[in-house]
Amino acid sequence: MKLTIHEDVKKIPYYPKAMLYGFDEGWARLSSNENPYPPSQKVFSDIFDALFFTNRYPGGEAELKAAIAKKFDTAPEQVLIGNGSNELIEMTLRAMKHETRNRIIISDPSFAFYAIAAQIYGYEVRTVPLVDMHVDLGLISSRIDDATRVIFLNNPLNPTGTIFVQEDFENFLKTVPPEVLVVVDEAYAEFVESGQFPRTIKDVSEWPVLMLRTFSKAYGLAGLRVGYGIGERSLISFLERTKQPFSVNMMALIAARAALSDNAYLKKVLKNNQKGMHFFYEALRELSVEFIPSEANFLLIKLGKEAEGITKRLFDEKVVVRWMGAYGLPDFIRVSVGTMNENRRFVETLLRVK
Ligand SMILES: Cc1ncc(COP(=O)(O)O)c(C=O)c1O
Known part of the structure; x- marks a missing residue:
């Protein structure tokens, strides 16, 4: 049988852009410890x-x-x-x-x-x-x-x-x-x-x-x-x-x-991370939510039995974080430091869906 590749490709289900959460503007992608900024010029x-x-x-x-x-x-x-x-x-x-x-x-x-x-x-x-x-x-x-x-x-x-x-x-x-x-x-x-x-x-x-x-x-x-x-x-x-x-x-x-070769870029990234991390610390302390102080660009946060459910509810609000069940820490989520807008959005959404 002659295979018409063109027609076959059409049968592949179309995934709207949002399925790649993070590549359209509506998503705060805080699940993979990525850098929230585009690379250096x-x-x-x-x-x-x-x-x-x-x-x-x-x-x-x-x-x-x-x-x-x-x-x-x-x-x-x-x-x-x-x-x-x-x-x-x-x-x-x-x-x-x-x-x-x-x-x-x-x-x-x-x-x-x-x-x-x-x-x-x-x-x-x-x-x-x-x-x-x-x-x-x-x-x-x-x-x-x-x-x-x-x-x-x-x-x-x-x-x-x-x-x-x-x-x-x-x-x-x-x-x-x-x-x-x-x-x-x-x-x-x-x-x-x-x-x-x-x-x-x-x-x-x-x-x-x-x-x-x-x-x-x-x-x-x-x-x-x-x-x-x-x-x-x-x-x-x-x-x-x-x-x-x-x-x-x-x-x-x-x-x-x-x-x-671009030290200025690295400096900007590290400064943003420091600022974002301290913002998380303060906001979570205010909410009496436990976390593990971090030396990296992500934070492990204890949410108890609701951690998985909260992760799903955050996702429904287009805020993507990682539930730590697969790491043997089902009471925790891991959140990457994003841009300050994303960090605020995470904290505000968490407050709403917790
Ligand atoms: C501890 C650790 N090592 C390695 C990697 C993978 O890094 P790369 O993108 O360089 O393969 C990751 C990615 O998240 C990581 O967390």
Whole structure:
């Protein structure tokens, strides 16, 4: 039978734009810890120039590595670029596969993709509970055994926004055997204000540590998918062997380099986040609603048994937040800091639907 593609396409149900909540003006999209602002102007102009070269395979990875290396005062050979930090998480699991060591350790809760990707690659997942909503590195250390291969630490932790500090991290590293890789996912590091946040970059050459960062959050490039890892040279070249050629597209590479060069943009984003976070703190205190003070661009809020219902009612009012049932925290929602208008709208709507 001859298939008329044109006619077939017509049969696909049409989803009105609003189904993609957030891309039309009516929605406050506060569920994925995204940057509420469009990217830096420098990103737009550099991408526009690069359009001319899209007949070529992506260039620009070496230049981005060099720019990242300069920012962290390290060598380009210590930098790995991925299609979002998610690709780096997957790449790590692929490269680290081992005959007898086949277990990862993560905190519970933690960013969901660690466990998902680990299971795809045949690892067993060991979870370690939080203590008082914080990752307890001593407890994680006590769960390392002969089967442990990779430990994923997320700092600040998604979904709590809490951090572990430099001193505890250094003590922890002394307990990790050399066969185990510690991945420190710092997707939200730019937002941290605490002076005790670990300077992981100092540890990457001395310990089996891979530091992950992303352009998806503070730099506003979530839709382009680009993240990076920094580690010791031999680790980076080992991991890179499992990377698909050209996995990061040319626009993403060029946009990331432009974004990195625009400090004024980053400053504006961080200032907005600080202001928004303090607005949330004050408003929630006034409403006597409990929350976990956060070092990131999102806030974990306790709403009790009604949390799921409130999430749905907020959605009906076009305010999208994340119910934390899937993270084992059914009494909580997670809300990203948006623009001040979005933050106000969230608080006003919450008051109405609570
Ligand atoms: C802790 C954490 N790591 C990684 C990611 C994924 O980031 P990317 O967009 O760089 O793949 C996220 C996204 O929400 C995250 O919360």
